[in-house]
Amino acid sequence: MSEHLLEVKDLAVSFSSYAGKIRAVRGVSFHLDAGETLAIVGESGCGKTVTVKALMKLYGNSAAFIEEGSSILFKNEEVVTMDRKQLSKLRGEGIGMIFQDPMTSLNPTLTVGYQIAEGIRFHDKSVSKEEAYKRAAELLALVGIPSPEERIKQYPHQLSGGMRQRVMIAIAIACDADIIICDEPTTALDVTIQAQVLELLNELKEKTNKAFILVTHDLGIVFDFADRIQVMYAGVILERGTKYELFDEPHHPYTWALLNSVPSKQSQRKGTLYSIQGTPPDLMMDIKGCPFADRCVYCMPICKERMPEETPLSETHSVCCWLEHSMAPKVKAPAAGGEE
Amino acid sequence: MARYIIKRILYMFLVLFIVVSTTFIMIHSIPGDPLTATVENLPEATRLNYYARYGLDKPLMVQLFRFWKLFLTEGSLGESLKYPGRMAEEFIVKYAPISFQLGIWGLVIGVSLGMMLGINAALHKNKLPDYFGTFVALLGTCIPAFVLAALVQYFFTVKHKWFPTAGWGGAIYFVLPVLCMTLSPVATYCRYMKSTVLDVINQDYILTAESKGLPRGLIIWRHVLRNTLMPIVTMLAPSVAGLLGGSFIIESMFAIPGLGTYFVKAINSRDYTMVVAMNFLFTATYVFSLLVVDLLYLVIDPRVRLEAKQNRRAVASNVPNEN
Amino acid sequence: MSPMKTDWINDTEGLTPEMFVTVGVDESKDRVLRPHISYWQDAFRRFKKNKLAVFGAILLVILMLLVIFGPIMAKHSFEETNIAESYHPMDKDYWFGADKLGRDYFARVWQGGRVSIIIGVSGAFICAFVGCIYGGIASYFGGRIDSFMMRIVEILSSIPYLLVVILLSLWLDAKGIKTLLLAMCLTGWTGIARLVRSQMITLRQSDYVLAAKLLGVKPLKIVTSHLIPNTIGLIIVNITFRVPSLIFSEAFLSFLGLGIQSPETSWGALCSAAQTVFTFKPHLMFFPALCIALTMLAFTLMGDGLRDALDPRQRK
C-alpha cells in the first residue's frame, strides 16, 4: 500500500528482437505525489522514455514487455496486471502524455478538434458531439491558441510546430488526467517557442493540482520546471534528489559531467564545450558493475565488479556510487563548468 | 472545385475519343477478313453488298468518321459482324449488367475480406494471421481461374449436387461464380492492405491515439484505415472497370450470359464492331472510375484538398493544378 | 523516501584497498561498440537475420538452378514425343510422368520455367522500374504536368493489351518472348505508375522533400532517393503480384495462339493444356502451378524481408 499517487518498484522493461533481448530498463523505483513535478534526465537511449511509456503500458507496435517482478501502483491499482479495459480507462483519464515531435504526432487526415474531442467522448459517453467540440475549443483557449472555434475545423498541417505542441497539450489534459507525462516536449521546437510552451506548462502546474513527469536530456529547462530530478543511465537511476540538492551538491561523477556539459557564461570564454567521452553501453549485454564505469574518470576496479548500493544523503537525496564508500578516496565535485 | 471537375470530364471524353479511335484503327489494320467464312462461296454481287452493309468497302478514315457520326447521332455502335442483325450496344445493354452484377459481388466480398485479413496480418506480424494472409495471397494469385472454377464446380455440383452446374436464372446461379471471383481480390487486397497498414501503424499519431486510451478497434477504424485508403482506392478503379468485361473463363465454365465470352470471341473472329464497342465500354468505365478515384483523393486526404484550393487562389489565371 | 541502508558505506567485508585505486577511463574499452555501417550494409545485415527472407532467397536460387539444369538432367528431351509412353505415370524413369504425347514432363516443366521466369521476373522489374520513375516524376511536379502524364497513363492502360500483342507480333513478324516482353513494357507499367503516384502525393508534403528541394537537389534525385525508398513497401508488393500475373497472361496469350510457339512451352501453357484432363491427371496441373506458387512465395518472402530491411523507419 502506498500513500503516493504513483509508486514504481523495481520496474524492468526489455525488447525481444531476433538478435536477442535488449534490457532497456533494469530495475527502477521511484514515486510521485499529486501536484509534484519529477524530471527524469539522461542521455538519449538511457531508457527514460521507455520508463514513462511503461507507466501506461504504451508499447505501440514494438516488441517491448515488462519483466516479472515489476510493480507500478497508480492510486493503489497495479498497472502491470491491468487488462485492456482498465488500461483504456487509465490512459487519458489517469495519465496523459505529450509526445516529442508535434509534426508527426497528430493524425494528418483528422481535424484538430476531432482529435481532442475524441478522447473526451470516449471517456465520458454522456458528452454529446457539440459539447465535446465546445470543450475542445475551451481547451485550445486554455493552451493559448487564438480563435479556437475556427482552429478546431483546421487540420494539423495548417498549424505551426508550436501550435501543434499546444494541441498535444490540450489532448493530454482533455480528460483532466492526474499525471501528465511530457516526453521531451520542447526538443523538436526552436528556442522561442520552447520558452512559450514551458511557460504554458508552468501555468498549468499552478492552476491545476496535476503531477507532471518531465523527461528530457536538456538540463537547461529542468531547473525552472521540476521539483525533483532523477538522473538515469543505461536503464538504472544513478542519483536523485530535489533540484537544489542536485544542482548545488551533486554526488555522482555522471551528474557532474551532465552539469558541466550545460553551456554557461564561463565556458563560453574557453570556447570548447565539455563532453563525456565514449558512448553508453550496449543494452543487450549484461552489465556487471556500475554501467557508467567505462566512461567514469574516477573509475575504480570495484566499480566494474559490483553495482554500488543506493546511499541516502538526505531525506530526498540519494546516489549509487562507490565514491560514497568509506574505503573510496574522497573526491570533491569539480566547480560547475570547470575543466577536470 | 466545380471547374476542376468539369475540366476532368472534358479530359475524360478526350481520352475516350483517342483510345477508341486508336483501337478502331488497330483492329482494322490486323490482316484477316472476318467475313470470309460467311461470304466465301457467294457470287461477286452479293459479296460486295455484304461488305457495303458494314461499310467495310470505304477507306479506314471514312469508316472511323462514320462510326463516330453514327454514335453521336443515334448512340449506336454499329452492327456486329459475327451476329448479323444485332447492334453492338444491344449486347452491352443486355449482358454488361449480368457480368457487372457478378463482378461487383465478387469484388465487394473479396475486397472486404482481403482488407480484414490484411489488417490482421499487419497487426500480428510474423504470427499466425500473417502467415495465413500470405497463404491466401499465394493461393489467390497462383491458382488459375479455370482450375478454381473446375474444382468448385466438381465439388459443389457433382460430388454434392448442392448447386446447378451451369445456367442462369435466380440467385442460386450466383453463388459458385461469385465464390470463384472472390479469391483473387482477397489475395490482392490482403497483401496491399498489410503493406500499407504496416507503414501507418508505426506512425507517431497512432501512439498518440493509444495514449488517449482508445480501444484498438476504434484506432484501426478511425486512424489507421483513413491513412491506408489512398493506395487501396487507387487500385479499385482498374478492378471496377474490369468487371464489365466479365471473366471469360468463369462465364464460359458456368454458362453465364455475360460479356466475357463476347469480349474474347470478338477479337478472335475479328468482329470489328464488337471489339470497338467492348473497348468503348471498358474505357468509358475505366476513365470514369479514375475520375471518381481522383475525387476520392480529395475526400480522403485533406492535404491534397487544401493544396488544390490554395493553388487555385495563388495561380488565379490558369487551370488549377490538382494532383 | 523509504529508509535506506546506511551501514553499506562501512561494510568492508571482502573489499581490499587496491580495489579503490582510481584507474580513470579505460581507453581500450573505448572502441566503438556498434561500428557505423552504411544504409545498404545495415539493410543487408537485417535482411540476413530475417530467416524467412533468406528462405525465400534460397528458394529462388534453387528454382533458377532447376530451370537451367532441369531439362539437361531429365532422361528424355522435352520435345521428343513417344506415343507409347502417353500419360506415363510418375516413376523413376519419368520423374514427373509424361504428358499426352509421351514427352517427359519433368523436362517440360523446367524448360517451360525458363520462359515463365524470364517473362515473369524481367517483365515485373521493367514495369516496376519504368512505373516508379514515371509515377515519381508525375507526383513530384504535380499540376499540369502531372495531369498530362496521368492522361497518357489512362490512354495506355485502356488500349486492349491483346490488340497490342497481335499488332506487335505482326510488325516484328515474330511471335515469342521478345514480342511479349516488348508489349508488356509498352503498357504493363501503367498500373504501378498510378499506385506509386497516389502514395507519393502524400509524401510530397513531408518536410524532408521540401528540405531537399530547398537544397536544390535535382528532381530525379529526389524521386529516386527520397520518394521511392518511402514507397518501397508498395512497390515490392506490386512486384510480387506482377510475377504470377505476367506468367498467366502469357498463358492466356498462348491459349489464343499469340504466346510462345510450340514446341517451346511455359508454365502457363502447361497449366492451360492440363486443364481438360485436370480431374483425372491432377499432377499435370499440379507441378506447373506449384512452380508458379513457389516463385511467387520466394518473391513474397524476399519482398517482405526487403521491405523490413530497406524501410528506413524501422532501422533500429
Added chain:
Amino acid sequence: MKKSLSIILALVLVLGMLAGCGQKQEAAPATPSTPSTPAAPATPSTPAAPAAPAEPAKPAEPEGIVVNGETIDKVQYLNVVGSDEPGTLDEFHNSVAATGNILSNLFTPLVRNMDGVLTGDGCESWEVSEDGKIWTFHLRDNYWQDGTPVTAQDYVYSAQMKLKPETAFPYAGNWYLIKNGEAINNGQMDASELGVTAPDDKTVVIETEYVVPTLLNTLTFYPQKQDHYEKYGDKYGTEADTMLSCGPFIITDWTHNSSITLEKNEKYWDAEHVYMEKVTVYSIAEPTTSYNMLDNGSVDYLAVADNDYIERFTARDDLENTRVQLARTFMWFFNMKDKYFANEKIRKAITVAFDRDATVEVLLGGVPIKAKGLYTHVMYEGDYNIREYDGDLIQAMIDKYPDPAALLQEGLDEVDGTKAADWTFKAGFGSTGSKMKEQAEYWQDVMIKKLGIKGVELSFDDYAIAMDGWQTGAFQVACLSWGSTADTAYMLNLFTTKSNAIPVHFDNPEFDELVNTLNKTVDPDERIKIVQKGEDIIITQNCLVCPISYNCNNVFEYKYVRGVDRSPFGNSSYKTVYTVGRP
C-alpha cells in the same frame, strides 16, 4: 480480440453465403430439380388461337400414355447440351451449322430423315418424275404457332429468299441444284423464275437443274411466313419472341450463351406424338462443364470426346454408350499452287508418313475411325456402300511406297533438289484450342522423324481468319474436317474448279467433266463407278488430301431416355424423344 473477431466474421460471411443459398433450393433430390424457370419473363403463352378450324379434340388418355408398350413418365422434360451458341435463328443469315439442330425443332421440313427413314413432315406424300428432275409434294394440314395455316406459298417464299442475292444466304451454293438457282443468286434472273412453284395451297413442285436422287437428304426445306418475316426484318431470329414456328416445338426463352427453352407446340399437326413438354438446350462452351452436367444428371445425354471421361462414364451402369458415325472426314489438304506441293511425290510422301494409328488411338482417344479414303462408311449410292466398294486406298498407297523419306527426296529433286534435311514446310490449323495444338505438336515431331526433314512450322488461327488465308493460297498444308451431305456428288464437288470449297486449287477439267456426268446419271450401278473413279483421281492418283480419320460421336445416354433420333445427315429433332422411369 481484433484477430478472432475478423476471422469469425470472414467464416460467418462465407458460410452465410453457402447456407443462405442452400436452403433456398428445396431439399435437392438425387439430381437437382429442374433449374428454376429463368427469371427472364416467360413470353406470353401461345396466344389464344383465333377461331381455328374445328380441330378434332383428342381425348386426353386417363392414365399415362403408352408408347411401344411402356407407360412414359407423367412429367416429360429433357435437358440436353447444344454444341455451339447459335449466332442467329434466322435461317437466311445463319452460318453456324449446329443451329440447324434448333431450327429442325421449330419448323416442318417437307421431308424429315428420321433414323435413316424419309418420312413426310410438311407433306403427306410426294412423287418424282421419270427423268428424276421434277418433285411434287402434297402438303398436310399444319398450322403456325399463331394458328394460321402453313401454305405452299410459305415454302416458295423461303426458297426464293435463300437465292435472292440481297439476302446473301451463306449456304446458297447448296441450292444451285434447283432450276435457275445459280442464275438468280448471281442476279441474272428474277427470283420468281426459281424452279420452286406452288400450283395451289397444298402442293409444292420442285424442278432441279440436274438429276439429284438424294435431293430429300440434301436439302432441308423449311417454310417461312412472309408477312411475319418482313415484320421483324433484320431483328428476326435475334431473340426468342421474334420467332414464329410450325414445328413440334416453339421457343419460349433464349438466354444467350446459356440456354434455349423449347416447349411443345400444340398447333403442330402431329402434336399427339410429341411427348416432350419442355426441352432445355444448354449452350456450353466449356467441355468439362458439360461432362459435369452429364455426371450429375442435369443433362440427359451427351456426346463425349475425352477418353478419360469416356472411361468414367462407361464404368457407370445408369448410362448407355452408343457410337454414332458421322459423315465428316478429318484431313490435311495441300496447296497445288505451291512450288513444292504441286509435286505429287511430296504430297504422297507426307500422306504415307502420317501416323494415323497414334492420332486416332491416343490423341483422339479412340473415338474416331481411321480413314481409308475420302468417303466415310455411312455414304451409300443406291445399295452400294461406297467405302466398301472403293476399298482402303490409303493402305494401298502405304504398301506401294514403303519408304516415304526416299519418295520425298525424289520429289524434292524433281522440284529444285534441296536436301530433305534442310527442307521445312508450313502447316496451318483452323483452331487455337490446346487440343489442336497438342495434335499439331505430335504430327510435327512425326514428320521430322519419319521424313528426316528439318522442321515443320505450325500456325494457329481462328477458323474464319485461317480459311481467309487458305482461300488466297497463302499456305502449303492445312488441316480441317469437312462434313458431307447424303448426296455422293457433294464430296467430289468440293474439288471442282468452280467450287474450290476445299482450296486445293485442283483446276482439272477432266475431273470437272467426270462430276458433270455423275450429275446426269440416275442408275446407281453407273453412279458408283463414277464415284469410284472420282475418289481414285483425288486420292490414289493426285493425293490432293491426306485423310486422317472419320469423326464419330461417342454418346452417353441415361437409360430412362428413349427414342433419340441419331441419323448422320438429318438434323435430329426432339419430336420422338420420351423418358420412362426418370428418377
